[in-house]
Amino acid sequence: MKEEVAICNACSNVNCFIKKHIHLDQMKDYIDRKRSFGCKKSQQFIIEGAPIQGLYFIYKGKVKTVKTGINGREQIVRFTKDGDTVGFRGFGASKRYLIGAYALEDTLLCNFSNEDMLDILRNVPEITFDLMLFYADELNKSENKIRKIAQMNVRERVIDTLLYIHKKFGQINGIIELDLSRKEIADFAGTTEEQVIRVISSLKKELLIKSVGKKIGLINIDKLQSEIREHKYL
The missing domain is CATH 2.60.120.10 (Jelly Rolls)
Structure with missing residues (x-):
């Protein structure tokens, strides 16, 4: 071929x-x-x-x-x-x-x-x-990320990462078009794989996100954005 x-x-x-x-x-x-x-x-x-x-x-x-x-x-x-x-x-x-x-x-x-x-x-x-x-x-983006990692708690960092990935790659049929492992999410958010798994499990129970295999879909984007809104204006 x-x-x-x-x-x-x-x-x-x-x-x-x-x-x-x-x-x-x-x-x-x-x-x-x-x-x-x-x-x-x-x-x-x-x-x-x-x-x-x-x-x-x-x-x-x-x-x-x-x-x-x-x-x-x-x-x-x-x-x-x-x-x-x-x-x-x-x-x-x-x-x-x-x-x-x-x-x-x-x-x-x-x-x-x-x-x-x-x-x-x-x-x-x-x-x-x-x-x-x-x-x-x-x-500017790099400086903002350093600030967010220093000031956000683990849940906020994971939410910020999911929102960033959603904005960058978009969703098709309610699922973000990116096949990422939990470790890769952790490596971007500046935390551990175990913490990411716990946060994602919690967000799913709250009906804020869903998952299909390794892929994740954001259900309530407004609610997710509201959790980190104060960090966007610092």
């Missing part, structure tokens, strides 16, 4: 940096040199500490970005989907990746080399400007 290829001209991801600027004449040569490849579910395509091999753009699929913490435990720092950028942490400032990345489902990726990305940033000001705003937004 022929492997699927990511074709920029056929891409429907309007939020992708490359797609947004594909109309620019100077982008043609860079797009011709980019490579695309598929990753199977759970496959790692960025290894933390490995030499940087440019930036990745998700053509189709879902990805988790991780950072190794104390005792070798992986902390999930970001979830990404179609059109999102992966591998930007440390790009341009480090020779090695500061994060690792895994496919959460079968995923098709575009990759632009270090040389081409640096050349793009020097010669395509529209992308440079957008990337600067992107970095500023990601920094």
